[in-house]
Amino acid sequence: MKLTKEQQAILDGKKGETLKKVMQTVIRYGELFGATKLVPVTSEYNHLVTSFGLKALDPVYDLMNKLIQEGVVSKQKFSCDPRPCDKNVPKNFLQNLIFNKFMYSKQDFYENQLKELGLLDESAFTCTSYMDEVGNKPNQGEVLSWAESSAVVYANSVLGARCNRNSGIMDIMGSILGYVPYFGLVTDEGRKASWIIEVKTTKKPEAQLLGSAIGMKVMEDVPYIKGLDKWLGKELDDATCTYLKDFGAATASNGAVGLYHIENLTPEAKEQGKKLVRKDAKVYVIDDAELQRVYGNYPVVWKNPNAKPKLCFMGCPHMSLEQLKSWTQKLEVALKQAGNKKVVIPTVFTAAPAVIKEFEKTDYAPKLKAMGVIVSYICPLMYMNNPLCGKMPVITSSNKLRTYTTARYYTDDEILVQITKGGKR
Amino acid sequence: MKTFKGRVIAPGEISATALVSHGGLNTLASFQKALQFGDKKATCGDQNNKDIYGKQMAGKALCLPQTIGSTTGGLVLYCACSMGRQPACMLFSQPIDSLAGAGVILADVWLEGEHTKMPVIDSLGEEFLNYVQDGMTITIKPEGIVEVE
Numbered sequence: 057m058k059l060t061k062e063q064q065a066i067l068d069g070k071k072g073e074t075l076k077k078v079m080q081t082v083i084r085y086g087e088l089f090g091a092t093k094l095v096p097v098t099s100e101y102n103h104l105v106t107s108f109g110l111k112a113l114d115p116v117y118d119l120m121n122k123l124i125q126e127g128v129v130s131k132q133k134f135s136c137d138p139r140p141c142d143k144n145v146p147k148n149f150l151q152n153l154i155f156n157k158f159m160y161s162k163q164d165f166y167e168n169q170l171k172e173l174g175l176l177d178e179s180a181f182t183c184t185s186y187m188d189e190v191g192n193k194p195n196q197g198e199v200l201s202w203a204e205s206s207a208v209v210y211a212n213s214v215l216g217a218r219c220n221r222n223s224g225i226m227d228i229m230g231s232i233l234g235y236v237p238y239f240g241l242v243t244d245e246g247r248k249a250s251w252i253i254e255v256k257t258t259k260k261p262e263a264q265l266l267g268s269a270i271g272m273k274v275m276e277d278v279p280y281i282k283g284l285d286k287w288l289g290k291e292l293d294d295a296t297c298t299y300l301k302d303f304g305a306a307t308a309s310n311g312a313v314g315l316y317h318i319e320n321l322t323p324e325a326k327e328q329g330k331k332l333v334r335k336d337a338k339v340y341v342i343d344d345a346e347l348q349r350v351y352g353n354y355p356v357v358w359k360n361p362n363a364k365p366k367l368c369f370m371g372c373p374h375m376s377l378e379q380l381k382s383w384t385q386k387l388e389v390a391l392k393q394a395g396n397k398k399v400v401i402p403t404v405f406t407a408a409p410a411v412i413k414e415f416e417k418t419d420y421a422p423k424l425k426a427m428g429v430i431v432s433y434i435c436p437l438m439y440m441n442n443p444l445c446g447k448m449p450v451i452t453s454s455n456k457l458r459t460y461t462t463a464r465y466y467t468d469d470e471i472l473v474q475i476t477k478g479g480k481r
Numbered sequence: 482m483k484t485f486k487g488r489v490i491a492p493g494e495i496s497a498t499a500l501v502s503h504g505g506l507n508t509l510a511s512f513q514k515a516l517q518f519g520d521k522k523a524t525c526g527d528q529n530n531k532d533i534y535g536k537q538m539a540g541k542a543l544c545l546p547q548t549i550g551s552t553t554g555g556l557v558l559y560c561a562c563s564m565g566r567q568p569a570c571m572l573f574s575q576p577i578d579s580l581a582g583a584g585v586i587l588a589d590v591w592l593e594g595e596h597t598k599m600p601v602i603d604s605l606g607e608e609f610l611n612y613v614q615d616g617m618t619i620t621i622k623p624e625g626i627v628e629v630e
Contacts, residue, residue, distance in 0.1 A: 084589075085579075085583055105551070115560045115592075204552055205551055225583070226555055226587070275547065312505065312578060312580075355528055441514070441517065459507065
């Protein structure tokens with residue numbers, strides 16, 4: 057790899073042994089993927105994926121300690137994925153004990169480490185840092201050292217920023233150095249599509265199902281999606297961005313997609329059109345039957361597949377302000393039709409602290425509360441990662457949550473029926 | 482016996498029993514329970530991976546196309562290595578992905594001690610993954626040579 061004099065000096069250890077190791081890490085990472093140089097990180101803020109003080113991650117905290125003690129920290133402040141616990145989310149005595157005394161016993165310790173490493177502020181814990189209310193929204197063309205698969209795919213695809221699917225720890229290494237290796241999704245060539253997806257459904261496809269189908273098919277490749285603008289339009293308004301947030305998270309968690317282009321909609325597809333598609337691109341046609349096939353293949357891993365759901369989680373990734381409002385409206389109508397005043401399954405909507413703050417200023421917030429829905433900043437995924445939740449019948453419309461936990465997936469419409477009528481149509 | 486050649490990502494010579502994931506390995510989903518709850522066998526917890534769900538990963542020659550899923554994947558591998566719960570080696574049929582690559586390099590640069598080591602070879606080819614089966618013996622030789630019998 058060709059290094060500048062400054063980069064070479066760091067690699068030679070002239071700025072300390074720890075920073076030298078950081079440089080070695082980033083260079084070796086880049087060399088694996090054929091990077092020939094490092095390029096500056098140009099975003100204002102970074103975003104880290106590791107937000108949880110999980111006892112099992114002691115090796116990570118040891119490494120962070122080393123960085124802090126040596127003063128090897130980033131000049132960039134950062135947001136971070138959501139916190140794993142919130143006292144407002146229903147838990148029984150045993151869950152409380154396991155969460156606080158065993159699993160996340162290092163939460164306070166780790167949050168202190170994050171502050172020393174450059175956490176933006178106390179409310180910067182969300183997987184949707186790119187929301188306007190949060191303020192960590194990179195511009196088109198900016199180079200990032202982010203991790204968090206759903207945030208990376210959103211930043212690349214919807215905002216047009218440039219970021220590889222970096223792993224946790226590698227995110228902070230690039231930010232500390234101020235450089236990331238030039239490969240993959242940071243390059244023009246790496247942003248070209250090797251799949252054409254032809255959407256031929258008879259109605260607007262469920263974002264989470266469509267993303268899942270594409271992710272499982274293309275894995276880490278870049279898809280160029282045709283036919284979706286018919287359903288989403290040609291403008292990135294709030295509702296469309298919300299759709300793309302959920303769609304992208306499913307492509308990234310059910311596969312390993314870091315960037316997608318949607319014809320006539322996402323910034324690079326609007327600018328470059330079919331020039332983004334490689335000549336040898338493969339084609340995947342998605343119609344109603346294909347989506348049904350994908351849905352039908354999801355395993356149900358509940359001990360009793362017919363169990364009555366005990367909890368519903370919505371918001372993985374965190375919900376947008378638009379989503380909180382539209383769900384409040386949908387719930388009002390559905391509950392009225394069902395003759396119920398409150399949701400019949402304990403339901404948690406999750407969103408960024410800053411989004412919740414804005415939501416609470418609206419007339420929707422008291423209505424949602426009156427309908428029995430809890431709004432939380434929690435990470436549902438981290439909440440569910442324990443053996444007790446493994447036995448708990450949880451439902452969700454998040455394909456990411458389905459992938460990583462025992463939560464059972466339903467479409468948004470099915471979830472609405474479940475939580476307002478108890479599953480009876 | 483059949484021999485394959487790939488690219489050395491992390492060096493080492495080792496012999497172990499094969500564990501084969503024909504689909505992408507979701508690192509977080511596969512390892513998280515094992516790391517959180519002290520499962521020294523690192524039993525695979527990914528319900529979507531029909532090939533290896535419920536099977537021991539620690540000490541096995543894990544054969545796979547690539548890893549997929551959450552970007553915590555690299556640090557999860559790093560922690561598995563630090564705790565000595567990693568596979569004996571990881572053998573990728575395709576070029577290694579950015580998450581697994583990060584985890585392997587982080588472990589190689591920042592961890593010390595033999596118990597943290599995990600030889601890794603990538604680009605072994607589709608034929609490798611078609612040929613290798615659970616229970617076969619894998620031997621890693623120098624320069625990216627992998628023997629399967």
